[in-house]
Amino acid sequence: MIEAITGRYMRLELEGRAHRLYFEEAGQGIPLLLLHTAGSDGRQWRGLLNDAEVTSRFRCVTFDMPWHGKSSPPEGWELETYQLTTARYTGMIMAVARALGLDRPVVMGCSIGGRIVLDVAAEHPDDIRGVIGLQSAAFLSPYYDTSWLHHPHVHGGEVCGGIVSGLIGPHAPDQSRWETLWHYMQGGPGVFRGDLHFYKGEGDLRPKLARIDTKRCPVHMLTGNYDYSCKPEDTEATAAAIPGAKVQIMKGLGHFPMSEDYAALRPYLLPVLAEFT
Amino acid sequence: MNVTALPARAAATPGLARWGRDLTADVLFSVGEAAWILSIHKGVLISATPAPAIMPRYDLAIRTGAEDFALFLQDPPPPGWHDIMGLVRLGAFKVEGNVALFMAHIFWFKGVLALLREPRA
Numbered sequence: 001m002i003e004a005i006t007g008r009y010m011r012l013e014l015e016g017r018a019h020r021l022y023f024e025e026a027g028q029g030i031p032l033l034l035l036h037t038a039g040s041d042g043r044q045w046r047g048l049l050n051d052a053e054v055t056s057r058f059r060c061v062t063f064d065m066p067w068h069g070k071s072s073p074p075e076g077w078e079l080e081t082y083q084l085t086t087a088r089y090t091g092m093i094m095a096v097a098r099a100l101g102l103d104r105p106v107v108m109g110c111s112i113g114g115r116i117v118l119d120v121a122a123e124h125p126d127d128i129r130g131v132i133g134l135q136s137a138a139f140l141s142p143y144y145d146t147s148w149l150h151h152p153h154v155h156g157g158e159v160c161g162g163i164v165s166g167l168i169g170p171h172a173p174d175q176s177r178w179e180t181l182w183h184y185m186q187g188g189p190g191v192f193r194g195d196l197h198f199y200k201g202e203g204d205l206r207p208k209l210a211r212i213d214t215k216r217c218p219v220h221m222l223t224g225n226y227d228y229s230c231k232p233e234d235t236e237a238t239a240a241a242i243p244g245a246k247v248q249i250m251k252g253l254g255h256f257p258m259s260e261d262y263a264a265l266r267p268y269l270l271p272v273l274a275e276f277t
Numbered sequence: 278m279n280v281t282a283l284p285a286r287a288a289a290t291p292g293l294a295r296w297g298r299d300l301t302a303d304v305l306f307s308v309g310e311a312a313w314i315l316s317i318h319k320g321v322l323i324s325a326t327p328a329p330a331i332m333p334r335y336d337l338a339i340r341t342g343a344e345d346f347a348l349f350l351q352d353p354p355p356p357g358w359h360d361i362m363g364l365v366r367l368g369a370f371k372v373e374g375n376v377a378l379f380m381a382h383i384f385w386f387k388g389v390l391a392l393l394r395e396p397r398a
Contacts, residue, residue: 143365144362145376148377148380151377151380153377153381154380154381155381158381158384159380159383161384162383162384162387163362165384165387166359166360166361166362166363166387167362170354170359171353225356226357226359227356228357228360228362228363228366228367229366231357
């Protein structure tokens with residue numbers, strides 16, 4: 001059986017530097033741009049991209065961020081420490097949308113992706129149709145020393161997988177649980193930690209929430225109750241600061257709902273997608 | 278919770294030793310006032326014995342509270358108490374000493390402590 005997903009590369013300039021990015025897509029219709037979690041890649045969306053009920057109405061596109069998955073870091077990467085920032089992240093999302101000709105896409109992201117869609121909603125409300133944040137909160141405090149994620153005494157792949165393994169809900173199927181962790185184990189050295197620079201520090205979006213106008217840009221937030229990184233109360237506190245934001249707490253799911261158990265995410269997600277026409 | 282039975286249960290768990298293939302250490306494991314020394318050689322849990330009250334020797338200490346760990350041991354555990362790092366997030370699990378040993382073998386530690394959950398009858 002051959003899946004309907006296709007993968008290609010694009011060349012584009014980000015912050016004045018040439019990049020080669022990998023992206024996958026499936027379906028036709030309303031553009032739906034999908035953002036993976038920190039330290040992982042677009043394979044997390046394999047369940048959705050294979051869901052005919054979604055791809056019959058949406059052109060679903062996911063890209064691997066620079067440094068992630070099959071996307072290369074820019075020339076000169078060996079001389080620098082990778083760090084994701086709010087401006088860099090939003091800039092690449094809008095650049096990818098333009099490069100692929102996505103007309104006012106719905107932007108859906110998880111974790112760091114669930115965070116950055118709030119910035120996209122605040123900064124570019126007229127360029128998008130709406131946002132969906134999975135495991136989304138405007139700010140989270142660090143609760144462990146992230147320097148261990150990039151340390152010569154600790155295997156980077158195993159620690160990155162191990163540190164996030166408990167964020168998966170206890171009822172997730174073993175196959176998708178361990179595939180989700182495999183993606184983490186394949187991350188480049190220091191990349192997960194570099195993403196957490198945004199997630200646990202620089203990317204505090206609380207001051208921007210009041211600027212989000214849900215009449216111009218609807219905001220949906222879905223959070224699994226087994227996520228102890230972005231807890232349900234973190235999502236609810238964020239939503240409370242965005243008048244009109246809609247929240248669902250998803251029972252049994254963890255931090256990677258689209259990858260750990262797409263079948264369990266689906267009943268929550270499809271009614272949200274149905275609101276976009 | 279039967280900590281002294283842990284070596285046999287760990288030995289019967291496929292794949293666990295592989296996650297600790299380079300882990301050789303004595304680990305102090307304390308739950309509330311109780312404490313054990315876990316002696317590990319290349320990922321095999323050799324013994325789990327009550328820690329001496331005086332001058333225990335160990336390379337790494339992992340400490341948790343009795344109430345929080347009781348929730349961790351439930352099947353299924355409540356959200357937030359279902360994983361060691363969840364307990365860390367709650368401030369209910371401390372890793373002290375040679376932390377690199379814990380981080381380098383985090384799958385082993387998570388796996389062996391989850392074995393303390395009693396299977397449903």
